[in-house]
Each structure stands twice: as C-alpha cells, then as structure tokens.
Amino acid sequence: MFQFTSGQGWQIGRIFGIPIVIHVSWLLVFAFVTWTLATAYLPAALPGQSGPRYWAMGGMAALLLFLSVLLHELGHCWVALRYHVPIGQITLFVFGGVAHMKKEPPTPKAEFLIAIAGPIVSFGLGAACLGFGIVNDLAGLRPDLHGLTVLGWLLGTVNLQIGLFNLIPGFPLDGGRALRAGLWAWSKDFYAATRRSAVAGLAFGVLLSCLGGSLMLGAGLHLLEASLITTGMWVAMIGLFLFATAKGTRQQAVFRETLARVTVSELVTPSVISVPAALTIESAVKGYFLPHGFSGFPVMEQDRLVGMVTVQDLQRLPQTLWPWREVRNVMRPWSAEMEIAAGASALHALEQMGMASLDRLIVRQDGRIVGVLTRSAVWRYLNLRTQGRSSSTVDPPQAA
Ligand SMILES: [Zn+2]
Secondary structure (H helix, E strand, O other), X not given: OOOOOOOOEEEEEEEOOEEEXXXXXXXXXXXXXXXXHHHHHHHHHOOOOOHHHHHHHHHHHHHHHHHHHHHHHHHHHHHHXXXXXXXXEEEEEOOEEEEEEOOOOOOHHHHXXXXXXXXXXXXXXXXXXXXXXHHHHHHOOOHHHHHHHHHHHHHHHHHHHHHHHHOOOOOOOHHHHXXXXXXXXHHOOHHHHHHHHHHHHHHHHHHHHHHHHHHHHHHHOOOOOOOHHHHHHXXXXXXXXXXXXXXXXXXXXXXXXXXXXXXXXXXXXXXXXXXXXXXXXXXXXXXXXXXXXXXXXXXXXXXXXXXXXXXXXXXXXXHHHHHHOEHHHHOEEOOHHHEEEOOOEHHHHHHHHHHHOOOEEEEEEXXXXXXXXXXXXXXXXXXXXXXXXXXXXXXXXXXX
C-alpha cells in the first residue's frame, strides 16, 4: 500500500461508501499488461488461437488483475473502517493501488491488522486461483476450458506476488506498516517508529533499484535472458518509487512530530475581531476585510458565535449583489468542527481543518474566543522549525 499524492483521475464507483478512482497512469499500465499478455504470454501458454482472441483474453486478464489489486485495497479498508479510520478514496495507478487513510490508525494492533489485511486477501485470492488451475490441470478438463486454467495460473501467481511484494518490511509498503506497528508497540513512540520504518523503506528502495538495474544490465550484455530487460525496468521503477515515497514519509513524520509538540495557543493569531451577521457584505469588505487584512472572520450575532466568513465565501457572490446581501447569507454556519481548544496540538488542528475543508479554526479557551488559528500560521511555524532539516521549503503535510 503506497502513499500517493492526488492527481488526475476518474471515479468509477463506490464500495463501502469509498470512492474508487482510476488515475491516468493506470490506463498506460493496463494497455501495457494487455499487450504483454496478448503478444507474448498467452501465445506461449495457449498456442493455436487467433490474434483477436489473444487480445480479448489479455484485456480480460488485465481487468481481473486490477480487480485483484482493488480487492487487496478493500481488505485494508474493511479493517480500517472497523477501527473507525476513515478512507478518503482508493486510487488505482501505475504501481497498483492505494487506500488513502484520512488519519493514522489508533493503536499498533489496529495498524498491524489494517496492514496485513491486504496481503491476506492477495494470498487468499492467489490460493483460490492456483487451486482452480491445479484442479483443472489434474482433472484434465476439456481442451476448450484450457484458457480458464491458464487464467487461473496467471491470476494465482500474480496475486501471490502482490502479497509477497507488499510484505517487504519498508514503509509505506504493508510490511513496513506492520514493522512500524511493531516498533510503535515496542517503543511507544509513533513518530520514531514511522521514521525508522521509512528508513527501511529507503533501504529497500535502493536495493530494488540496484536489483532492477543489474537485471537490465545483465540482459543488455546478453548474460541474462533478453526478456528480463522489461522485468528489470519495472523492478527499478518500483524501487525508485518506493525510495521517493519513503523519503516523503520520513519528512512527513518529522513535520507531524514537530506539530504534535506545539499547542494551538502558541500559534494562535489573537484576533478577536468578529463581523456582525447582519452587516452587508459591502460594509464587511470595507470595514473588516480590507483594513484588517485577514482573509476570514468569526461571525457574531448578539454575542453568540454563529459562523465564519472567508474571502472565498464572498467571492462566490457577484460583486453587484454585495450591497444587498448580508454576511449571514454567505457565511459557513457554525458547527463544532469550526472550533478548537487552545490546548490541542497543532497537528490535531491541522487534521481537523483537513477533515472539515477549512483553512482556519476559531480558538477557544475557558469558553472564551481567544483568536483564530490559520493554516498559514501552521506552515510558517513548520518552515521555521524544520529549516535545515529539509533541503526545500515545507510542503503541506497530507492528512496521514
Ligand atoms: Zn497493501
């Protein structure tokens, strides 16, 4: 299970309420797998068929392979949901699939079970498909069913490979997550466990890249079979990808640890300026947004907090209507997720902003509003604190 930054994709449906998204890169690998199966694998395994039949079977097998990947991810999701870890979406992309968990698992045990659920599904599917292939082979089924036997062997082998590959103990692969769960349970330090298992991910990334490179070199020099060039290329690419994601994970762990150790009260902008709900938008712009320079304000009505209004909320309304509409018409009405206690951690605040799609929270202390915490104030702090620890400026951490 990889971490994956979002990109272009199409949602093809929902399972357990989770959107299933196909990334553009998936189309490339789908075409590549179909082509390999139709032109090389199937003609060798199942001789004497017509070209179009190979292509049709190749396409079907490629679809079933991706269904296998989807089932692997759904295995993770099923356990994650039982532990109340929300899943943003499942993405299928060039290197397989990823389930985006919206927060970290609550305990090492939960993390371990979520991590191994995927490989367990893959091993189960692999055993079932191989079993089907073996039984068919032994029973000497009718030759017209031989195609199904070949498919059983193919799907069985690939599912076992998916299960085994994901057990490599380097974060963010499933094995690396299981490793983190173990380190976490042992050291009681989630962040140190994340950093260590990400270092293992870096190491396996380098190892796979070298292995892939050697395969390509060996095949290029005719020391190995020529077909190993493609295998080597895939292994090297996966190695590089693992290295890059593990590096990102390690950096994220540093950021998250930094934010977990600072409280909201240390980063709050002590602005208790609020906008009256009955004010026209025109007056709010002239009297609050322009002079104070903030891009959002709490909205009050008779000393009661009733919502929050931001520049984006104003922009949704044509300017010609600004003198005629009141702040209450465009504000986001109050909800519990708009507020955070001054004593909460900045990490908690950031996660709350992510879940509620807000870029500021109203900070309360002893029942009183003491100011606003903005996303940019959190970034600023992170940039100051992590300077020198990373070569570039800080990118917004993802919600797990
Ligand atoms: Zn997985």
